[in-house]
Amino acid sequence: MSGLLADRVAVVTGAARGIGGATAELLAEHGARVVCVDLDGDGLARTVGSLGGRGVAVAADLTAPAAPAEVVARAVDEYGRLDIVVNNAGYTWDGIFHKMTDEQLAAMLDIHLTAPFRLLRAAAPVLREAAKRDAAEGREVFRKVVNVTSIAGTMGNVGQANYAAAKAALTGLTRTLAKEWGPLRINVNAVAFGFVQTRLTADATEAGTFEHGDHRIPLGIPGAVREQAAARIPLGRPATPAEAAGGIFLLCSPWSNFVHGQVLTVAGGQAEGMS
Ligand SMILES: NC(=O)c1ccc[n+]([C@@H]2O[C@H](COP(=O)([O-])OP(=O)(O)OC[C@H]3O[C@@H](n4cnc5c(N)ncnc54)[C@H](O)[C@@H]3O)[C@@H](O)[C@H]2O)c1
DSSP states (O other): OEEEEEEEEEESSSTTSSSHHHHHHHHHTOOOOEEEEOHHHHHHHHHTTTTTTTTEEEEETTTTHHHHHHHEEEEEEHHSOOOOOEEEEOOOOOGGGGGGGGGHHHHIIIIIIHHHHHHHHHHHHHHHHHHHHHTTTOOOEEEEEEEEEEEHHHHHTTTTTTHOOOOOOHHHHHHHHHHHHHGGTTEEEEEEEEOOSSSSGGGTTSOOEETTTEEEESSSSSSHHHHHHHOOOOOSBBBBBBHHHHHHHHHHGGGGGGSSEEEESTTTTTSSSSO
């Protein structure tokens, strides 16, 4: 298949729905083959079914220490290479700070920092060896890492001390890896989203729960807070998942080859946290 990303192979985590699902679709539409990872096997099957044969599913809990190596092995077994890693999987477990438990903090660090850290460490040999081969043979080929963060991480957000801290930590990882992997032409960037319409930000009466370990964590935002949040967006409304995927796609494309170690805010102009 031709396309901007023809021959590229991407891993997208949290691809069963929302921003990750839309990102997998956009990457595949432009020629990439996509290894889609999520806890939710049914959602993954729906996403992979929409990729026109250009994707495979890996149903895994990314907080399990062995999962990242399985994901990288699947990309190499299936397609023989790996060029793009999008660390997008995540959820929120909100609470006001003075009542927040150690478990709430640990859960957010686990999924938003440790899981991306481990996936990139597992991908490192594949990305780095290919980069060194290209350099030895005189080719300049750019590979891409995109870490999904939030304006909660860059600006703070009431009720999300755990999530904001974990997302901020991910930007530290992003900027450090950009320095280490830049010489290998592996672009490492982050996207900080504002309010995107997904299950995570649906009305709390409809969003349902996220099940992890022994926990059933309520998702969503109270209706009044959603309305206030939307009113603060200069573009006048939240983003669709497809619009959010556009920001990630830019950082996966050759048009961003000299964008490196950056946090791209995709928030419709919003310049503060959601609440
Ligand atoms: N929606 C927003 O407004 C918004 C704003 C800023 C940042 N984000 C970030 O964007 C990313 C995607 O969120 P979304 O809004 O598309 O949410 P979503 O709930 O629609 O999708 C997230 C997906 O991640 C998966 N996931 C969560 N934990 C996992 C785990 N341990 N292993 C494997 N898969 C796991 C879920 O099953 C789900 O399918 C998240 O990192 C989120 O923090 C979202």
